[in-house]
Amino acid sequence: MSDPFTPQRSDKFTFGLWTVGNVGRDPFGEPVRPPLDPVTAVHKLAELGAYGVNFHDNDLVPFDATPEERDRIVRRFRQALEETGLVVPMATTNLFSHPIFRDGAFTASDAAVRAFALQKTMQAIDLGVELGAQTYVFWGGREGSEVEGYRDPREAIKWFREAINYLCRYVRDQGYNLRFALEPKPNEPRGDIYFPTVGHMLHFISTLDYPEMVGLNPEFAHETMAGLNFVHAVAQALEAGKLFHIDLNDQIMGRYDQDFRFGAENPKRAFWLVWLLETAGYDGPRHFDAHAYRTEDEAGVWAFARGCMRTYLILKDKVRRFQEDREIQALLAELRAADTAYDGPQAGDGYSAEHAAQLKARQFDVAALARRGRRAEELDQLVIELLLGVR
Ligand code: GCO
Ligand code: MN
Numbered sequence: 001m002s003d004p005f006t007p008q009r010s011d012k013f014t015f016g017l018w019t020v021g022n023v024g025r026d027p028f029g030e031p032v033r034p035p036l037d038p039v040t041a042v043h044k045l046a047e048l049g050a051y052g053v054n055f056h057d058n059d060l061v062p063f064d065a066t067p068e069e070r071d072r073i074v075r076r077f078r079q080a081l082e083e084t085g086l087v088v089p090m091a092t093t094n095l096f097s098h099p100i101f102r103d104g105a106f107t108a109s110d111a112a113v114r115a116f117a118l119q120k121t122m123q124a125i126d127l128g129v130e131l132g133a134q135t136y137v138f139w140g141g142r143e144g145s146e147v148e149g150y151r152d153p154r155e156a157i158k159w160f161r162e163a164i165n166y167l168c169r170y171v172r173d174q175g176y177n178l179r180f181a182l183e184p185k186p187n188e189p190r191g192d193i194y195f196p197t198v199g200h201m202l203h204f205i206s207t208l209d210y211p212e213m214v215g216l217n218p219e220f221a222h223e224t225m226a227g228l229n230f231v232h233a234v235a236q237a238l239e240a241g242k243l244f245h246i247d248l249n250d251q252i253m254g255r256y257d258q259d260f261r262f263g264a265e266n267p268k269r270a271f272w273l274v275w276l277l278e279t280a281g282y283d284g285p286r287h288f289d290a291h292a293y294r295t296e297d298e299a300g301v302w303a304f305a306r307g308c309m310r311t312y313l314i315l316k317d318k319v320r321r322f323q324e325d326r327e328i329q330a331l332l333a334e335l336r337a338a339d340t341a342y343d344g345p346q347a348g349d350g351y352s353a354e355h356a357a358q359l360k361a362r363q364f365d366v367a368a369l370a371r372r373g374r375r376a377e378e379l380d381q382l383v384i385e386l387l388l389g390v391r
């Protein structure tokens with residue numbers, strides 16, 4: 001009877017206050033929607049079947065709020081969470097809107113700005129933890145440059161490392177149960193942002209004092225903007241045990257930062273992403289970092305939110321069909337049988353001098369191996385037909 005694509009809490013869908021609360025401001029135009037009360041957002045998201053809500057410190061508490069205002073806002077918000085059962089799995093800091101961050105935060109050339117960013121982040125971590133967050137995201141929106149004339153990028157990398165090391169110590173010192181998730185992006189709002197991709201971040205993490213506390217928050221749009229394959233980026237994060245969180249949305253390569261509804265532009269890539277997440281057993285939140293088109297009013301915002309979750313669930317159902325489709329599975333089995341027929345020495349056996357000698361002496365039927373087609377056309381067409389709903 002019930003619609004199988006109705007989201008449940010167990011699907012772990014989350015939205016940022018800044019996503020459904022996006023007022024539609026862009027570089028060319030004023031807001032088209034009034035600000036959304038965070039308490040209304042919580043109630044509405046709960047009604048739609050979401051699991052949680054995330055925020056930047058200033059999505060909830062204005063930059064210049066007094067301590068009394070802060071406490072009143074937090075009390076009201078917490079009450080909404082209690083009434084609805086919504087949780088706050090992730091929180092983050094706004095280190096990009098205020099003019100003080102015009103040249104970055106942790107990588108700003110001005111030491112006072114760097115110290116202020118650290119102070120603001122510690123306060124924001126306290127706020128996030130107070131409301132239950134277990135993941136803390138670092139998106140370095142302004143951590144970049146347009147001009148190389150003054151700051152040596154190596155210095156920026158060092159300062160970013162110092163900040164993350166410092167904050168890891170802070171979290172440990174407070175006894176917080178909190179992990180950090182770094183979110184790479186190639187550009188926007190800076191001409192270029194330091195640590196532009198998942199790969200850059202993964203290496204950076206290996207240089208930290210507490211690498212086990214720090215992982216990734218990759219975003220579909222960010223690798224896509226750079227023309228990269230997001231599914232491969234997520235696979236590398238998963239393989240490294242570093243997929244701590246994920247930002248789902250959509251984007252056309254080469255355009256401005258679009259933050260479209262999940263699956264809106266690249267449903268096939270989104271399908272492979274859902275396939276990867278579901279088959280890898282990723283059990284973190286499925287967070288939508290996207291917003292409604294500027295054409296929309298508040299009703300359009302909720303249509304957008306519903307659409308993100310519904311598309312994920314439809315794609316998850318397509319993954320199940322992919323795994324159960326007799327023709328697809330038979331094709332995969334045939335390919336696998338041919339691929340695993342070789343029983344000679346190979347890298348997976350591990351190296352020894354004797355093994356290497358055996359491998360060097362091995363005769364291969366190069367012509368036969370080179371002749372073999374991969375049947376990718378057949379496989380991809382079957383997937384397309386599955387996605388287009390004719391199988
Ligand atoms: C962007 C980013 C942000 C971050 C957010 C949480 O392109 O603007 O994706 O939305 O995800 O600041 O860290
Ligand atoms: Mn983004």
Ligand code: MN
Pocket residue numbers: 139183219247289
């Ligand atoms: Mn994001």
